[in-house]
Amino acid sequence: MAIERFVRRGRVGRARPRPSGAPVGPRRADLRRATLLAAAGTLFETQGVEATTVDEIALLAGVAKGTFYHYFETKADLIPALRERFSDAFMTRVKRAVNACGAGDWHGRLKAWIEAAVMAYFDMSALHDVVFHGAEMPLRQAMGDIPVVLDLAALLAGGNAAGAWAVRDAREVAVIMFHGLHGATDEAIVTGRTVDEIATLLSALYLRMIAVPD
Template sequence: MDAAEALFLQRGVEATTISDIVQAADVAKGTFYTYFNSKAEILHALAQRYTTRFMDEVEQAVDAQPTDDCLARLRSWIEANIDVYVRTHEVHDVVYSQHHHLGRGNAERNAIQQQLLQLLEAGIAGGHWALPAPAVTASLIYSGVHGATDDLIAAPKDQRAAFKQALIADCLRLVGATY
């Protein structure tokens, strides 16, 4: 999978062949087909791996905060999402290049939003904020962070820190908190 990811980043998915992947991985073509039926399958597996790694990094950042400090945990979730996405956006863009919203279902996005929803519900249970529709709030925060981080990546480097802080502050306002 590492060989496929590196080639997809270097050449693009369309320009990379299965032969290129097996040659770079130094395995036989049969070995590739033992695990994957097509290039689309390895791309899907890379997307799943990306999401798992992404969520693990975010979870580590959140878990570094005190369990009773829901605001710090939410802030950490937002900041880690921004930081990890900025650092890994090239891989993200490759593994999700074929993603379309036709089915509207997206297991990877749903998993990340569920992670956020759990934090929001913990804040509700702890009396830190009142959200009449926490799933909607999770969707707004996730979508806002994801979309705005795309803008952050494209922003001039000297404006990124202020943009990031404004993004975090605006997301926290959605739960009635201040930065």
């Protein structure tokens, strides 16, 4: 117990700077942290946050319990870390899909953004519910400054400048689109509609919504 308290206070196990000339790539410490987060995410999804213990997380990650406290002071610290992990994975998938389209193919880029976002939400909905629907999350919050909405707003602004569509306030329209996508995807998950159905519906709807007036 004494060493556990010592580790909790952060006196040991702090990450060291990468030595000069060290190979480029994930540090062993980064990999351990990622393994702990993956284990925690799996357990939180299957049995809930409250029912999951640090011992179970460490066991599934294949590390000692003390190693957990090297990276996290408490189990609660995993939630914001998993939230960031979710957001990074979500944005990676969206950006990869958009970048696969031609630079001037604005309609194709918007469709790719929507399809990738819907697919990512479908695939990671269990983790999303764990990290974004917890008691510590506010009932309402402004969405205009979150990375995913800012990315969509930048796409809308770029297409607007190129004359691909007509959008007066890209950020506000991005907020509306994101809320619509979020709600429609939730509905699809509950009712059993497919990813393709909801992505096609949203793409057609949004492109009509921002179309250049005749």
